[in-house]
Amino acid sequence: MDKHEKRYKDDMNNKVDTWKKALKEVANLSGYHFKDGHGYEHQFIKKIVQDISRKIGRLPLPVADFPVGLESPMSEVISLLKMDSTDRVHMVGIHGIGGIGKTTLALALYNLIADNFKGVCFLENVRENSQKYGLVHLQNNLLCKILRKEGVQIIGVKEGISQIQRRLNQTKVLLVLDDVDEH
Incomplete structure (x- = not known):
């Protein structure tokens, strides 16, 4: 992200902030959980x-x-x-x-x-x-x-x-x- 922040620092829409926000949203999604011993x-x-x-x-x-x-x-x-x-x-x-x-x-x-x-x-x-x-x-x-x-x-x-x-x-x-x- 640091690399991208430097690359897009002059971007008016600030792409990096949008990417960070999207990554946070994805990280907060809950999904499927596999537990060892509960099937293949x-x-x-x-x-x-x-x-x-x-x-x-x-x-x-x-x-x-x-x-x-x-x-x-x-x-x-x-x-x-x-x-x-x-x-x-x-x-x-x-x-x-x-x-x-x-x-x-x-x-x-x-x-x-x-x-x-x-x-x-x-x-x-x-x-x-x-x-x-x-x-x-x-x-x-x-x-x-x-x-x-x-x-x-x-x-x-x-x-x-x-x-x-x-x-x-x-x-x-x-x-x-x-x-x-x-x-």
């Missing part, structure tokens, strides 16, 4: 790589250009989800007349909390797509998105239910179904 190091590293790849590989979904008034409903839904709980399943339904911002709220929530889940899926236009292509199509999309694999092939609805249960067992998943009109 290569498994620990593999878990870190998978976790980070999952987070940086996920793109946020586009929300409305000018979302106004989302903070209060978002905090209400988050409290209903009880994300810190170890219970098996939490389900929250957002309903109301068309045009009041249900999808916008769901998109904003999805973007905000998606990194807390191992698998995520936002299925939009469920009513239309289930009528047009059937439930098997939706089940295939769901598994492809959550497992991040192409070519998942489900033949029937009952097989789809079984595969979803088997493949996602013990996996923390965020599933958003948009525009659902029946069970």
Whole structure:
């Protein structure tokens, strides 16, 4: 740093101060801790790589250009989800007349909390797509998105239910179904 301070001493924006500040921020981040005797190091590293790849590989979904008034409903839904709980399943339904911002709220929530889940899926236009292509199509999309694999092939609805249960067992998943009109 001394070397850089001398080199950039005349810099108006003072690059070195910016670098120092960034290094302090990085040094204060907490992360993963490996303890000897608690598994193999290569498994620990593999878990870190998978976790980070999952987070940086996920793109946020586009929300409305000018979302106004989302903070209060978002905090209400988050409290209903009880994300810190170890219970098996939490389900929250957002309903109301068309045009009041249900999808916008769901998109904003999805973007905000998606990194807390191992698998995520936002299925939009469920009513239309289930009528047009059937439930098997939706089940295939769901598994492809959550497992991040192409070519998942489900033949029937009952097989789809079984595969979803088997493949996602013990996996923390965020599933958003948009525009659902029946069970």
